[in-house]
Every structure is written in C-alpha cells, then in structure tokens.
Amino acid sequence: MSGVYFVTGVDTGVGKTVVAGLMARQLLRGHADVITVKLVQTGCDGFSEDLLLHRKLMGCADFPEDKSGLTAPQIFKFPSSPHLAAALEGAEVDIDSIERAVSECAKRHDNVIVEGAGGLAVPLHEDVLTVDFVRENGWKTILVTNGALGRLNHAIMSLESLFSRGMTLSGVVFNYCAGTDPQIESDTVRMLKSYLKRAGEDAPVVIVPEVSDPENPPDVDFSEIFAGTEPSDAARTVRFDREHIWHPYSSIGNPPPVFTAAETCGTRIKTEESVELIDAVSSWWCAAHGHSNPEIVRAIRRQASKMPHVMFAGFTHRPAAELAEMIGGFLPAGLDRVFFADSGSVSVECAAKMAVQYQRAAGRPSRSRLAALKGGYHGDTSGAMALSDPDGMHVLFRDIMPRHFFAEKPVSRFGGEWMPEDFDSMRSLAQEHGDEIAAVICEPVFQGGNAMWMYHPQYLRELRRLCDEYGFLLIFDEIATGFWRTGKLFAMDHAGVVPDIVCLGKALTGGTVTLAAAVASRRVADVISTGSPAAFMHGPTFMANPIACAAGAASLKLFRSLDYAGSVRRISETLSRGLSGLKGTDNVADVRVLGAIGVVELKNMPSPSDVRKVILDTGVWLRPFSNFVYTMPPLMCSDAELNRIAAAIRGVAECPPCCEETGDAGFHE
Numbered sequence: 002m003s004g005v006y007f008v009t010g011v012d013t014g015v016g017k018t019v020v021a022g023l024m025a026r027q028l029l030r031g032h033a034d035v036i037t038v039k040l041v042q043t044g045c046d047g048f049s050e051d052l053l054l055h056r057k058l059m060g061c062a063d064f065p066e067d068k069s070g071l072t073a074p075q076i077f078k079f080p081s082s083p084h085l086a087a088a089l090e091g092a093e094v095d096i097d098s099i100e101r102a103v104s105e106c107a108k109r110h111d112n113v114i115v116e117g118a119g120g121l122a123v124p125l126h127e128d129v130l131t132v133d134f135v136r137e138n139g140w141k142t143i144l145v146t147n148g149a150l151g152r153l154n155h156a157i158m159s160l161e162s163l164f165s166r167g168m169t170l171s172g173v174v175f176n177y178c179a180g181t182d183p184q185i186e187s188d189t190v191r192m193l194k195s196y197l198k199r200a201g202e203d204a205p206v207v208i209v210p211e212v213s214d215p216e217n218p219p220d221v222d223f224s225e226i227f228a229g230t231e232p233s234d235a236a237r238t239v240r241f242d243r244e245h246i247w248h249p250y251s252s253i254g255n256p257p258p259v260f261t262a263a264e265t266c267g268t269r270i271k272t273e274e275s276v277e278l279i280d281a282v283s284s285w286w287c288a289a290h291g292h293s294n295p296e297i298v299r300a301i302r303r304q305a306s307k308m309p310h311v312m313f314a315g316f317t318h319r320p321a322a323e324l325a326e327m328i329g330g331f332l333p334a335g336l337d338r339v340f341f342a343d344s345g346s347v348s349v350e351c352a353a354k355m356a357v358q359y360q361r362a363a364g365r366p367s368r369s370r371l372a373a374l375k376g377g378y379h380g381d382t383s384g385a386m387a388l389s390d391p392d393g394m395h396v397l398f399r400d401i402m403p404r405h406f407f408a409e410k411p412v413s414r415f416g417g418e419w420m421p422e423d424f425d426s427m428r429s430l431a432q433e434h435g436d437e438i439a440a441v442i443c444e445p446v447f448q449g450g451n452a453m454w455m456y457h458p459q460y461l462r463e464l465r466r467l468c469d470e471y472g473f474l475l476i477f478d479e480i481a482t483g484f485w486r487t488g489k490l491f492a493m494d495h496a497g498v499v500p501d502i503v504c505l506g507k508a509l510t511g512g513t514v515t516l517a518a519a520v521a522s523r524r525v526a527d528v529i530s531t532g533s534p535a536a537f538m539h540g541p542t543f544m545a546n547p548i549a550c551a552a553g554a555a556s557l558k559l560f561r562s563l564d565y566a567g568s569v570r571r572i573s574e575t576l577s578r579g580l581s582g583l584k585g586t587d588n589v590a591d592v593r594v595l596g597a598i599g600v601v602e603l604k605n606m607p608s609p610s611d612v613r614k615v616i617l618d619t620g621v622w623l624r625p626f627s628n629f630v631y632t633m634p635p636l637m638c639s640d641a642e643l644n645r646i647a648a649a650i651r652g653v654a655e656c657p658p659c660c661e662e663t664g665d666a667g668f669h670e
C-alpha cells in the first residue's frame with residue numbers, strides 16, 4: 002500500500018480530522034511511512050490545530066512546542082470556504098503550492114494523507130472545486146460522514162459527484178458520535194451500503210466508534226481501504242491486447258509497444274504505468290480544448306443519461322439541431338445544409354456522393370469522378386482512400402478503389418512566393434476530363450495525413466475560379482484544418498474562398514466522441530433535391546448520435562467563447578522559436594510551422610525504440626510517421642509545455658538514423 006489518500010467529509014464537523022489521524026496511526030503502527038497534510042487550513046492563525054490532532058492520534062504529539070511540522074501549505078484566518086477566507090485577506094488559494102507541497106511529501110514518504118477543507122464541492126478558487134482538483138491529481142478519495150440528521154443526503158450527493166466524474170472511491174468512513182439518534186445512525190450505515198451496492202461500487206464502509214480521548218483512541222481497521230487501492234493490473238491489459246487487438250497501422254503478430262492510457266486531463270495523458278505524457282498530437286489532432294474538458298464531459302454525461310441514441314430516420318432531436326445551427330453560424334453564409342456522419346472518412350464519402358448526385362440532377366450524368374491532389378489524405382474507407390495520395394499508403398488497395406484524377410500537389414510554400422505554374426496540372430486535368438469530373442476535393446492550405454505540407458492559398462483561389470468555369474463542385478476537407486488549427490477559424494479563410502461542400506470532423510467534438518459533418522451549400526442541396534432520386538442516398542446507423550452532437554455543441558461553444566486566434570498565434574511563435582534551430586542541421590530536410598502545427602521533415606527517421614526513449618525521457622507524446630516528426634498540440638497548451646514539446650522534437654531529430662522492422666507501419670492513420 003502506498004499513495005496519496007484524500008480524506009474529505011460530507012460537510013464540516015463530521016470528524017474527518019479524527020479519521021485522517023486514525024488512518025495515519027494504523028499505518029504507523031504497521032511500520033509504514035506516512036505523513037499527514039492539510040489541503041488548506043482556514044480559521045487558524047499560525048499552525049494547524051487539525052495537524053496537531055493528527056499527531057496526537059498518531060501518538061506523536063510531543064511537539065506542541067516544535068510547531069514546524071504543523072504548518073499547512075496554505076493557512077487563512079477566517080473560518081470559511083478557502084476561496085472566501087483567502088479573498089478576505091486579499092489573496093487567492095495558491096493551488097500550485099498545494100500541489101507542490103503534496104508531491105514533495107509523496108517523494109519523501111510512502112503514504113501521504115491529505116485532509117480536505119470542508120466537503121467535495123468546496124471551492125478552492127472561484128472556478129475550481131475541491132473535487133476537480135482532487136480528480137486532476139488522481140488522489141485516492143475517502144469520504145467521511147456520520148449519523149447526524151441530513152448527512153445521508155449529503156453523503157449520497159457527495160458520492161454522486163465523485164462517480165459522475167469517473168473518480169474511484171477508496172472507502173466511506175462512518176463516525177459514531179455521542180448524542181446522535183442511534184436509529185438514524187444505523188439506518189444511515191445501512192442505506193450507504195445499499196446505495197454503493199446499487200451504484201456497482203465495492204468500496205468498503207468502515208465504522209469508527211466515538212473517540213473521546215485523542216491520546217488514547219480506539220483501534221480502527223482501515224486495511225480494506227488501503228488494500229482496495231492497489232493499482233490495477235496494467236500488465237494483464239497489455240498481454241491481452243498484444244494477442245487480440247489490432248491497433249492503427251500495426252501488425253498483430255509483431256505488435257509495437259503501447260502505453261496503457263488510464264486517464265486524460267488537459268494536455269496530459271496518464272498511463273496505468275504511472276507515466277504522464279504531454280499529448281503533443283492532441284490525440285490525432287482532435288483534442289483542441291485539451292482532454293476531458295469539463296464542459297464537454299458535462300454535456301456528454303447529461304445527454305447520456307437522457308437519451309444516448311435514437312435513430313435519425315423519422316426522428317430529430319435538440320442536440321442535432323443545436324449543433325447544426327452552430328456549424329452554420331461558424332461557416333461562411335450559405336454553407337448550412339448539414340449531413341452528420343460518424344467519422345471523417347464517411348463525411349468525405351458523403352461529400353463525394355453529394356457531388357455525383359448534384360451533377361446527375363443538373364443533367365450531367367457523365368460527371369461521376371472526382372479530381373484530387375497528390376499528397377492528399379481524406380481517410381481510410383475505400384471512397385476516401387481513393388481520393389488520397391495515389392502513391393501513398395493506400396497503394397495496396399488500388400484494385401478495390403474507385404478511380405479518380407490526380408493533380409500534382411502545389412509546391413509554392415505557404416508564406417512564400419506564388420508560382421503560377423503550380424496550377425498547370427489541375428488546369429490540364431480540367432481541360433482533358435472536364436466532362437467526367439463532378440468535383441474537386443482538397444485539404445485547403447495544409448495537407449496533413451500524407452504530406453504534412455503547407456501550400457500557398459493562391460492555389461485555392463485558382464481552384465475556385467476553375468471550378469466555377471467548368472461547373473465542378475469544390476469540396477474542402479477541413480477535417481484536420483478546421484477550428485483554428487492553421488491560425489484561422491478555417492483554412493479556407495487564408496484564401497477567402499468558399500467551397501460548395503466542406504467536411505468537418507476531428508476537433509468538432511473536441512476529441513471526445515466520433516462525429517463528422519459534410520456541409521453543403523443551399524444551392525447544392527437544392528439541386529440535389531430536384532434530382533431523381535430527390536433523396537440524398539446515405540444514412541449511417543448512428544447518424545447524428547445525440548451524445549456526439551451534445552459534445553459537438555459544447556465544443557463549438559468553447560470555440561466561440563475562447564480566444565483561440567490569440568492562443569494559436571502564441572503557439573505558432575513559440576513553436577517557431579523552439580524548432581527554427583533545427584533548420585540546416587544534419588538530419589533535417591525542412592522545418593515548417595503554420596498556426597498550431599509544427600513539422601520537422603527528417604532525412605532519416607530514427608528507430609522506433611529511439612523515439613520511444615525520447616518520449617519517456619521528455620514526457621512528451623509524439624507520433625512521428627513517414628519522415629515527419631511533428632506537433633499539433635492542444636490549443637490551450639502552455640508555453641512551458643510547448644517548449645518541452647519542441648525539445649522532444651529536437652530530441653527525435655537528433656537521434657541516429659535507422660530503419661528497424663517493427664510491425665508498425667508508422668503512418669499517421
């Protein structure tokens with residue numbers, strides 16, 4: 002047994018100080034190493050009376066004279082919630098210093114018992130509740146209550162607030178007190194056990210008899226609480242995984258090593274092996290607001306308890322309507338006919354099908370193919386593979402894919418000079434095959450999954466003109482670039498060009514639930530509706546899943562209310578500074594930064610084991626592929642974290658080149 006135990010009460014005055022002291026006492030008596038800490042001490046001047054009581058209960062009270070060990074990390078005079086007690090002294094609770102104090106203790110002691118201030122919903126700051134702070138720190142939570150009137154209600158509400166956040170409860174401690182109605186006491190214990198059982202929680206309920214003399218406390222056995230908090234068997238998960246589960250672009254016979262993710266919070270992924278990694282790829286470019294954003298999680302939780310899913314044929318629902326309206330509000334005027342798909346690839350398929358139905362309805366049935374760019378990436382389903390780089394990772398499946406036309410990828414760099422000949426290849430495709438082409442699709446400005454290439458926005462203006470001239474629809478795949486990733490709300494905004502259909506995905510739900518959308522202009526939708534069939538012929542089983550739509554709406558509210566333009570500008574500058582030193586170094590072919598994207602193109606990729614070593618040494622999660630080591634960090638990433646990311650990328654760039662066979666194709670997706 003070891004770790005940080007957080008002892009909280011359902012309210013003040015339920016005896017959590019006694020419980021914290023008694024727990025420490027048992028550990029000491031078993032010759033374990035333990036220290037107690039007070040999260041924040043209010044109503045006190047000088048040293049903490051609560052810590053003194055802990056010491057008494059632990060049988061080491063001989064230092065009322067030496068008060069050095071009795072000082073909580075934060076002390077305030079006024080007896081109230083910490084946020085108020087601090088405010089009255091013109092201060093704020095210094096959350097970082099609490100975190101530091103506890104982690105210092107955890108370094109020096111096997112067990113740390115942290116006693117909370119008041120209950121779980123007590124604010125530490127205006128916008129930080131104790132429970133969220135504890136969740137973020139991953140402490141093991143023990144809830145203390147007693148049999149006074151009203152405590153059962155508080156206890157169950159406290160438990161619900163833990164469970165609804167996915168936190169595990171290490172145990173409930175029930176204090177017997179003098180003067181409490183014994184009938185209420187025994188019923189409270191019974192009801193708590195029954196509630197835990199119904200909630201599917203097997204945390205123990207430990208009973209503490211009345212403590213009248215702290216110097217001579219009764220012996221209480223908390224071993225069930227200490228025993229129940231051993232870490233889960235991560236090794237078993239990995240063993241099973243290696244034999245039975247496919248991972249993206251990996252061999253199942255010779256699988257590459259994986260981490261066992263346990264929890265995510267903000268920029269961090271915590272693993273069962275107690276590794277904490279900064280997610281420099283935003284979990285494949287999705288977690289724009291950081292992981293486990295409380296507002297998105299709340300929206301998901303609410304929708305899940307109300308209506309997780311209903312078929313979308315014959316029904317609509319508020320989350321879908323709300324999200325579709327918000328999407329329309331983000332996109333340029335006229336782009337507001339929303340088709341919800343369950344993944345980015347499927348939204349690309351839908352966009353392609355819309356284009357074909359549009360041309361048919363417009364009386365041009367021969368136009369049933371698309372033009373796309375070399376170096377592009379549009380997804381992994383057959384239709385989407387068929388539009389991705391023809392010589393790229395999907396070349397194996399050529400025979401099962403529809404055939405399309407490909408233009409050379411533009412070589413004019415973003416921020417560089419426009420070279421008009423860049424457009425020649427696309428123009429000649431149009432001239433030769435105009436009667437066969439229904440639409441042109443591309444990733445505006447930033448080609449991600451295949452090429453990690455940033456090209457000149459003038460290309461998009463030329464493309465718009467060409468499409469208008471020939472009657473092609475223009476489809477922008479903004480699945481990766483949408484929502485500020487390239488520095489503008491959408492990448493199309495760099496060119497001031499509006500497509501006929503746009504695909505959105507990835508950051509749409511802030512990286513929580515899979516959802517994408519193909520959004521057509523009113524004109525395209527109107528023309529399709531005049532065709533035969535008038536219906537658009539697509540309908541996924543989980544179309545417009547309400548949980549996903551609710552997550553999307555919560556994510557878009559964040560995109561609307563936060564200053565992402567500013568943060569992406571900051572990210573861009575910090576990344577440029579952190580990566581520019583690599584230009585011209587031995588193994589580096591190119592360095593490019595656009596918005597919140599930093600790409601280093603290597604001449605030779607180091608071995609996966611060297612990359613893994615850099616990841617473990619730096620605590621930064623990177624997923625290099627092909628010859629690229631890159632970052633697309635969460636948009637709320639701090640400068641300090643960006644500097645660590647840049648250092649990790651430099652670490653990979655400086656590894657010795659190598660090519661070992663790994664069973665990991667190393668592709669982005």
Ligand SMILES: *Cc1c(COP(=O)(O)O)cnc(C)c1O
Nearest residue numbers: 344345346378379380449480481
């Ligand atoms: C990721 C991506 C896709 C595919 O999305 P999935 O949700 O993985 O199917 C399509 N286009 C672009 C540009 C992407 O980056």
